[in-house]
Amino acid sequence: MATVSEHPEKAAAYIADRSRSRWHDGALWFVRSKRDRMAHSLPEWERLRSTASQIKAHTIANLPEILQQFEANAKARGVHVHWAADAQEHNEIVLEIVRKQNATRVVKSKSMLTEECHLNPHLEANGIEVIDTDLGERIVQMRGERPSHIVLPAIHIKKEEVGETFAKYLGTEPGASDPQYLTEAARQHLRSKFLEAEVGITGVNFAIAETGGFVVCTNEGNADLGASLPRVHIACMGIEKLIPRLVDLSVFVRLLARSATGQPITTYTSHFHGPRPGCELHIVLVDNGRSRIRDSDEFRSALGCIRCGACMNTCPVFRRSGGHSYDAVVPGPIGSVLSPAADTKQHRSLPYACSLCGSCTDVCPVKIPLHHQLLTWRQQIASQGLLPVSKTAAMRAGSMLFQHPRIYALAGALGRRALRWLPKSWIYNRANPWGLDRDLPEPPVESFRSWWQTNRQGTSVDEGMKSKGAKNGK
Amino acid sequence: MRVGLFVPCYIDQMYPDVAVATLELLEGAGLKVEFPAAQTCCGQPMANTGCNDAARPLAARFLDLFDPFDYIVCPSGSCTSMVRNHFSDLVGNDPRLASIQSRTFEFCEFLHDVHPIDFSGHRFPFRVGLHQSCHGLRELRLGGDSEQMIERPDKVRSLLAQVQGLSFVELQRVDECCGFGGTFAVNERAVSVAMGEDRVQDHLEAGAEVMVASDMSCLMHLWGLISRQGSPLAVMHVAQVLAGRSPSVSVKNSIKPKAGNAL
Numbered sequence: 190m191a192t193v194s195e196h197p198e199k200a201a202a203y204i205a206d207r208s209r210s211r212w213h214d215g216a217l218w219f220v221r222s223k224r225d226r227m228a229h230s231l232p233e234w235e236r237l238r239s240t241a242s243q244i245k246a247h248t249i250a251n252l253p254e255i256l257q258q259f260e261a262n263a264k265a266r267g268v269h270v271h272w273a274a275d276a277q278e279h280n281e282i283v284l285e286i287v288r289k290q291n292a293t294r295v296v297k298s299k300s301m302l303t304e305e306c307h308l309n310p311h312l313e314a315n316g317i318e319v320i321d322t323d324l325g326e327r328i329v330q331m332r333g334e335r336p337s338h339i340v341l342p343a344i345h346i347k348k349e350e351v352g353e354t355f356a357k358y359l360g361t362e363p364g365a366s367d368p369q370y371l372t373e374a375a376r377q378h379l380r381s382k383f384l385e386a387e388v389g390i391t392g393v394n395f396a397i398a399e400t401g402g403f404v405v406c407t408n409e410g411n412a413d414l415g416a417s418l419p420r421v422h423i424a425c426m427g428i429e430k431l432i433p434r435l436v437d438l439s440v441f442v443r444l445l446a447r448s449a450t451g452q453p454i455t456t457y458t459s460h461f462h463g464p465r466p467g468c469e470l471h472i473v474l475v476d477n478g479r480s481r482i483r484d485s486d487e488f489r490s491a492l493g494c495i496r497c498g499a500c501m502n503t504c505p506v507f508r509r510s511g512g513h514s515y516d517a518v519v520p521g522p523i524g525s526v527l528s529p530a531a532d533t534k535q536h537r538s539l540p541y542a543c544s545l546c547g548s549c550t551d552v553c554p555v556k557i558p559l560h561h562q563l564l565t566w567r568q569q570i571a572s573q574g575l576l577p578v579s580k581t582a583a584m585r586a587g588s589m590l591f592q593h594p595r596i597y598a599l600a601g602a603l604g605r606r607a608l609r610w611l612p613k614s615w616i617y618n619r620a621n622p623w624g625l626d627r628d629l630p631e632p633p634v635e636s637f638r639s640w641w642q643t644n645r646q647g648t649s650v651d652e653g654m655k656s657k658g659a660k661n662g663k
Numbered sequence: 664m665r666v667g668l669f670v671p672c673y674i675d676q677m678y679p680d681v682a683v684a685t686l687e688l689l690e691g692a693g694l695k696v697e698f699p700a701a702q703t704c705c706g707q708p709m710a711n712t713g714c715n716d717a718a719r720p721l722a723a724r725f726l727d728l729f730d731p732f733d734y735i736v737c738p739s740g741s742c743t744s745m746v747r748n749h750f751s752d753l754v755g756n757d758p759r760l761a762s763i764q765s766r767t768f769e770f771c772e773f774l775h776d777v778h779p780i781d782f783s784g785h786r787f788p789f790r791v792g793l794h795q796s797c798h799g800l801r802e803l804r805l806g807g808d809s810e811q812m813i814e815r816p817d818k819v820r821s822l823l824a825q826v827q828g829l830s831f832v833e834l835q836r837v838d839e840c841c842g843f844g845g846t847f848a849v850n851e852r853a854v855s856v857a858m859g860e861d862r863v864q865d866h867l868e869a870g871a872e873v874m875v876a877s878d879m880s881c882l883m884h885l886w887g888l889i890s891r892q893g894s895p896l897a898v899m900h901v902a903q904v905l906a907g908r909s910p911s912v913s914v915k916n917s918i919k920p921k922a923g924n925a926l
Contacts, residue, residue: 201853210857225809234812503810505840509857542851544844545711547801551810567713584709588717591703592724601676622849626856627887630677637670637679640918641698
């Protein structure tokens with residue numbers, strides 16, 4: 190099942206439509222600019238980041254104890270707590286709860302975990318209708334696509350295209366693109382689904398060990414309807430979503446919305462502490478590879494991710510290439526760290542879909558050193574033999590060349606001469622990917638080392654024989 | 664005080680005038696500068712690809728060659744960061760490493776923090792778009808970036824700001840990556856080119872005449888696009904501006920004759 194996915198090809202396909210790529214870049218840059226303004230408005234911004242980072246480091250270090258504390262406190266509140274080692278167990282647990290209700294209609298609020306576990310196809314294969322109720326998610330669900338962004342799942346789709354989709358599935362006016370009109374149509378459609386549903390599934394943004402409660406943040410209130418109208422609420426969460434104490438929550442709630450969308454707080458920040466009378470509340474705690482990341486010294490801090498998506502909005506590669514180019518549930522910088530942990534071979538191109546600019550690291554509200562972790566992934570991919578031979582051979586050849594300064598100087602001189610004298614067609618062709626869109630620098634007649642020998646050592650020698658006696662910089 | 668000049672391989676071969684300009688400035692400040700000519704490449708392309716085995720011997724050579732110097736100065740933030748931040752992945756057990764890392768400086772950083780030079784007598788009557796190179800900005804902290812809410816002195820800009828007649832244009836995206844990224848430029852050609860084109864566009868729209876950066880590698884990529892587009896924008900390394908080169912000379916890449924130092 191794991192076919193190797195190559196980011197450069199998918200990115201090139203998206204960028205081939207330059208106007209769409211530019212529009213996507215502009216839309217996300219707008220979000221990042223809002224984030225910058227919001228972060229600027231808090232003098233304590235960097236202190237919040239440090240605090241959040243420390244709380245997460247503490248939580249990850251003490252995860253088993255904190256999970257047990259959470260389970261005990263949640264159970265004391267009448268919550269059914271389930272544990273799932275992997276995606277399949279998670280899906281079976283959810284299916285079983287739904288079946289026990291004899292339910293066939295489920296509404297779901299946005300949850301990257303259920304996306305990661307491929308819950309929808311599993312429930313649908315078992316005769317259960319699952320409706321995503323986040324507007325963006327509903328749009329991509331209708332179109333048979335994946336979310337392209339973890340916070341803005343339909344950011345890749347223009348409003349005219351939403352109009353086409355709604356005309357097809359909801360019977361709206363063909364050609365309509367007015368956001369208010371389309372949103373109203375979606376609202377009426379989703380309302381009927383909320384009222385029919387027998388089970389509501391939500392994600393979890395933060396689960397608090399101290400109280401056994403959890404928090405769900407949305408801007409549309411859809412999770413609240415999904416959790417309140419049906420009799421049964423299933424909350425699915427990765428085990429890393431824990432925080433130890435209620436007082437810690439304020440740090441994360443302040444960082445989350447500002448980092449994600451530039452809002453001071455999400456429109457709805459709902460706290461759940463046990464089932465309503467006569468109703469059921471289930472929590473499914475899912476590992477699915479998280480313990481493995483926790484065990485690795487290099488990538489442990491990636492578990493601190495609060496899924497704000499700020500790294501995606503700031504990433505110059507993501508903004509141009511679009512979320513689908515990553516071919517992963519979580520795209521962008523954090524996805525390029527997490528996806529190879531799940532399947533290194535399949536996602537081996539993702540750590541290279543990065544110019545190492547470091548913007549993601551500095552924007553991250555919990556200070557995950559994302560670009561350094563991507564570099565570490567590159568080392569692991571190379572050492573596991575997952576790099577194409579053409580690349581490793583080129584690097585080995587380069588290394589040999591650079592270990593021999595005289596050969597390097599000679600090769601440089603020949604190369605520069607070739608660039609000056611060869612016909613353009615020999616230099617600019619498909620064998621030279623640089624030159625397809627960019628000119629090569631105009632090669633100088635003399636290298637610096639040659640100039641140095643002439644002007645500082647007074648020994649002029651023929652080009653290509655420069656490093657003779659050039660030992661230890663005499 | 665012995666200063667070892669660390670000249671990145673692509674500057675040595677393709678942009679020798681950047682190294683000469685750096686040398687002139689350091690010597691002009693009364694420093695004794697040496698170029699250990701057995702140096703080649705710090706190993707960054709290999710390390711960034713993940714091929715640490717190929718990069719390791721190059722890092723080891725670097726330590727051998729540069730250990731004798733009091734300071735090691737390099738006209739590239741990216742190569743400086745390689746030594747300071749990434750050599751520990753390669754030769755972390757070498758007892759000389761920590762000391763060499765503490766003695767290795769990016770050129771602007773050296774002039775700002777260690778050995779200040781007064782540039783107020785210099786003239787450069789052009790509108791400059793400053794391209795903040797990512798590794799200088801976010802790995803060496805040569806300035807404050809737009810993501811973090813931390814005030815930091817902008818070391819590159821403050822040197823240029825001393826020069827008479829030089830004016831800065833204001834960019835829409837002050838510190839967006841140009842898309843070079845080493846092998847990224849070839850490996851992810853489509854994204855790299857799109858990023859570069861947007862970067863050039865920002866400078867053009869801001870009315871820049873000369874795009875200045877502290878990393879020639881960014882400028883190699885951006886110039887490649889500018890030249891292909893036929894845009895009226897020159898590129899110069901910050902050392903060339905400070906050493907008094909004119910934009911027309913720097914574009915040719917040839918080494919400026921010493922006597923013609925037009926100040």
